[in-house]
Amino acid sequence: MSERPRLTVLSGPSGVGKSTVVAHMRKEHPEVWLSVSATTRRPRPGEKHGVHYFFVSDEEMDKLIANGELLEWAEFAGNRYGTPRAAVLDRLEAGEPVLLEIDLQGARQVRESMADAQLVFLAPPSWEELVRRLTGRGTEPPEVIERRLDAARIELAAEPEFDVTLVNTSVEDVARELLALMDVL
Ligand SMILES: Nc1nc2c(ncn2[C@@H]2O[C@H](COP(=O)(O)OP(=O)(O)O)[C@@H](O)[C@H]2O)c(=O)[nH]1
Ligand SMILES: Nc1ncnc2c1ncn2[C@@H]1O[C@H](COP(=O)(O)OP(=O)(O)O)[C@@H](O)[C@H]1O
Incomplete structure (x- = not known):
């Protein structure tokens, strides 16, 4: 790797397979650094504080935002998330x-604040498959x-706003x- 790597953002609808793809990728390439977001969402069974997310209260999220500690943040389906x-x-x-797995609103903010970031959209093979x-x-x-x-x-x-689209048919691909x-291969 010659110069400073660009920040990569992975976005796509809930359920498309973002976490699955990232977990698969990092199993073989743990050198890819994945940002751990703060969220006000409650943990799902098996999710660990500091690993999957930093699970924070509404008040803690207010403070992170007010203190400028987040690169971007957004409200998604009733909860707040931030990097x-x-x-x-x-x-x-x-x-x-560096990889961020964040929603569309977050991707747009990163594009504004870090012009050289590359924005990748993960699309489902079909709407029915996403559901x-x-x-x-x-x-x-x-x-x-x-x-x-x-x-x-x-x-x-919003897919056309992204630099690249990958269709999640095969996790490995x-x-x-x-x-x-990401210039890792
Ligand atoms: N803007 C923003 N979105 C985030 C962040 N962390 C996660 N998200 C997005 O929030 C959405 C909901 O995430 P989550 O509740 O974990 O559900 P899942 O992605 O369906 O497993 C997804 O689109 C995530 O990519 C963040 O730090 N900032
Ligand atoms: N390529 C794929 N083919 C079939 N099922 C998949 C594929 N990628 C992910 N899945 C499954 O789809 C569901 C949602 O994946 P997940 O990684 O949680 O999505 P996201 O993080 O985008 O919300 C999971 O049950 C996962 O096992």
Whole structure:
């Protein structure tokens, strides 16, 4: 790796497979540094504080925002999510490949604040398959799934704003393509 790697942002509708792809990629390439976001969402079974997210209260999130500690933040389906700024800048400064897995609103903010970031959109093979994956994951009740599908319609329409689109048919293929985009392969 010659020069400072660019920041890469991975976005796409809830249930498309972002976490699955990133986990697969990092199993073989743990040198890819994944930002851990702060969120006001409650943990799902198995999710660990400091690993999957920093689970914070509304008051703590208010403070992070007020103190300018977030590179970007957004409200998504009733909860707030944000990227801690300092860790991202440190890792980029250290020359590491840095990945953010964030929503469309966050991706737009990163584009504004870091012009050389590369924005990658993960798309489902079809709408029906997205619904199947989100429902099949079994982590959200029906009304939350509905809210996320409403957001998904908006996110899918914004796909042309991204630099690259990858279609998540095969986790292995997408993981490889993402690594190549990040200059890790
Ligand atoms: N803007 C922003 N979005 C985030 C952040 N962290 C996660 N998200 C996004 O918030 C949405 C909901 O995330 P989550 O509740 O974990 O559900 P999941 O992505 O369906 O597993 C997804 O689109 C995430 O990519 C963040 O720090 N900032
Ligand atoms: N390429 C794929 N083919 C089939 N199922 C997939 C694929 N990628 C992910 N999944 C499944 O879809 C569901 C949602 O994936 P997840 O990674 O949680 O999505 P996201 O992080 O984008 O919300 C999970 O049950 C996951 O196992």
